Amino acid sequence: MGVEGETKFVATEQGHSGNGAQEEVSSGENLAVWVCGIDDLKMKPFKLPSTLGNDEVRVRIKAVGICGSDVHYLKHLRCGDFIVKEPMVIGHECAGIVEEIGKDVEHLKVGDRVALEPGIACHRCDLCKEGCYNLCPKMQFFATPPVHGSLAQEVVHPADLCFKLPENVTLEEGAMCEPLSVGVHACRRAGVGPPTKVLILGAGPIGLVTMLSAHAFGSPKVVVADISPERLKVAKELGADATVLVSTDVKDVDKEVTALQEAMGGRIDVTCDCAGVTKTMTTALKATRSGGNICLIGMGHHDMTVPLTPAAAREVNVLGVFRYRNTYPLCLDLISSGRINVKPLITDRFGFSETEAKNAFERSANGGSSIKVMFNL
Secondary structure, three states: OOOOOOOEOOOOOOOEOOOOOOEEOOOOOOEEEEEEEOOEEEEEEEEOOOOOOOOEEEEEEEEEEOOHHHHHHHHHOEEOOEEOOOOEEOOOEEEEEEEEEOOOOOOOOOOOEEEEOOEEOOOOOHHHHOOOHHHOOOOEEOOEOOEOOOOEOEEEEEHHHEEEOOOOOOHHHHHOHHHHHHHHHHHHHHOOOOOOEEEEEOOOHHHHHHHHHHHHOOOOEEEEEEOOHHHHHHHHHOOOOEEEEOOOOHHHHHHHHHHHHHHHOOOEEEEEEOOOOHHHHHHHHHHEEEEEEEEEOOOOOOOOOOOHHHHHHOOOEEEEOOOOOOOHHHHHHHHHOOOOOOHHHEEEEEOOOHHHHHHHHHHHHHOOOOOEEEEEO
């Protein structure tokens, strides 16, 4: 079944999880939130593997954030090229408490609080061996069809993807390592550092964590642009050095580029496009200095018509950003040390029930003053 036509599923097929063994059942105590059709969320049992792998841990989930991709799956049954074809447990930004460990697990013990990196790579392909495991073609990522997610009471996950939280880091902050990882990875890709002035296009959750990351990496000035005055107000409160209100009209790009450069007070070394639409990418290509870097983080438009040739003549580098790799230890260090404070990003909290789940997703989808919607289990 594709996206068109019926919008509900008959939940009788075996599901998939990171280890391929979790499935939906008719009874049991491990409850989860399932996407069962367009705007159709249900709280139902989620069966875990009967035996734990030697290198796995069973984690009681305590905090789960809602990502834009989660909302997309609920509203459209797809996100990019990933299509929900059968009921799927949603959620991937998570942290919890270790309940059980496999016999070969040495770095964790029962009771440890952990942040879960949601993507399981094959570790065998050329990309994995080159260190680019986030690009693994066999990646199994929480809540990316057909893999189930983590908005459940318990999940089973590889122990090496569970990172122990420092004592002064909360479970909610642990869950925030996932979106923060995107900003950290983008700053690494773009070479952000003390000499680097950074422009952020889009002040949603990813734009804001990228802004925080840029400052933590040493950027002396970060300017944030968005179409929402509310979002820009939040960006300013969180540390943006300057903000610029922009429109959705591509005809305004040239004058907005001038305004952005004036707000920066000089050249723009790095632009992070956290929206990924034709207008923002056009802005990035025109605003970024010759020899500068653009990180395309957002994926709002699948196809774009943008002025690449003039940018190429100025040797502007366009860098793709897909998820992240080897970021969780650094994210935890940045949070634990106080160099990044993610707490203000968590604007809404909900409990764990079907009604609460529906209300939480509606709040997240409506945007407004909400930034990160978090479940407390």
